Amino acid sequence: xxxxxxxxxxxxxxxxxxxxxxxxxxxxxxxxxxxxxxxxxxxxxxxxxxxxxxxxxxxxxxxxxxxxxxxxxxxxxxxxxxxxxxxxxxxxxxxxxxxxxxxxxxxxxxxxxxxxxxxxxxxxxxxxxxxxxxxxxxxxxxxxxxxxxxxxxxxxxxxxxxxxxxxxxxxxxxxxxxxxxxxxxxxxx
Numbered sequence: 001x002x003x004x005x006x007x008x009x010x011x012x013x014x015x016x017x018x019x020x021x022x023x024x025x026x027x028x029x030x031x032x033x034x035x036x037x038x039x040x041x042x043x044x045x046x047x048x049x050x051x052x053x054x055x056x057x058x059x060x061x062x063x064x065x066x067x068x069x070x071x072x073x074x075x076x077x078x079x080x081x082x083x084x085x086x087x088x089x090x091x092x093x094x095x096x097x098x099x100x101x102x103x104x105x106x107x108x109x110x111x112x113x114x115x116x117x118x119x120x121x122x123x124x125x126x127x128x129x130x131x132x133x134x135x136x137x138x139x140x141x142x143x144x145x146x147x148x149x150x151x152x153x154x155x156x157x158x159x160x161x162x163x164x165x166x167x168x169x170x171x172x173x174x175x176x177x178x179x180x181x182x183x184x185x186x187x188x189x
Contacts, residue, residue: 005036007176009043016042023052033182035089040177051168058161064154068097069123072107072116073161076124077131079108083169088179095187104187122148123158130162 004010013021013034020042028034041048059070071094078086091104106114111124122144129137137159145155171177 003178005178006040006043008040010039011042013039013042017045020045020048031182033180035183036177036180037085037089037172040172040175054164058157058164061157064151065123065157066097068094069120070157070161071097072103072111072120073123073127073158074165075104075107076111077127077162077165078169079111080128080131081166081169081173083172085172085177085179086165086169088183092183092186101187101189119148119150122150126155127158127162130159131166134163 013024016024024034024038024042027038038048041051059067061070071090074090075087075094078090087104087108091108094104094107095101103114107116107124111128112121116124126137126141126145129141142155145158150158
């Protein structure tokens with residue numbers, strides 16, 4: 001008996017619009033499996049496209065924050081939002097980008113005790129505040145990022161990633177999205 005990956009319908013890849021099935025198949029070819037988020041979101045093609053466009057705009061930048069910093073934000077705020085799917089999935093990507101097989105568990109369990117740089121601590125302090133209490137963010141919070149060496153563009157990205165993935169966490173939790181077992185093996189050395 002197989003556990004459903006979502007509480008909502010999951011379409012067959014063959015029935016999807018060409019652009020969406022092509023993207024999913026490209027991910028499958030690269031990683032060896034289809035992350036469940038792709039299948040769950042594909043049920044709603046317009047939302048899939050919008051989600052992926054904003055995801056890519058935030059997470060695929062070459063300038064500013066490093067790939068590891070971006071993934072570290074996702075893991076920390078996903079842990080705070082109790083999103084199992086995103087902690088597991090982005091934890092795998094964090095391990096690869098940070099070249100550290102233990103970092104995702106350390107950040108996910110309690111980033112305040114993880115072996116981070118002062119810049120990393122400032123990033124996660126701001127990101128978790130945005131995710132949990134954005135209405136309480138002040139100039140002092142933004143100044144802490146500047147003091148840690150972040151540019152205005154990087155500070156924006158920290159906020160945008162935290163906000164976007166807070167939305168993603170809420171949706172993943174609401175649809176009972178299950179993480180792929182394959183994520184557990186990625187980046188372990």
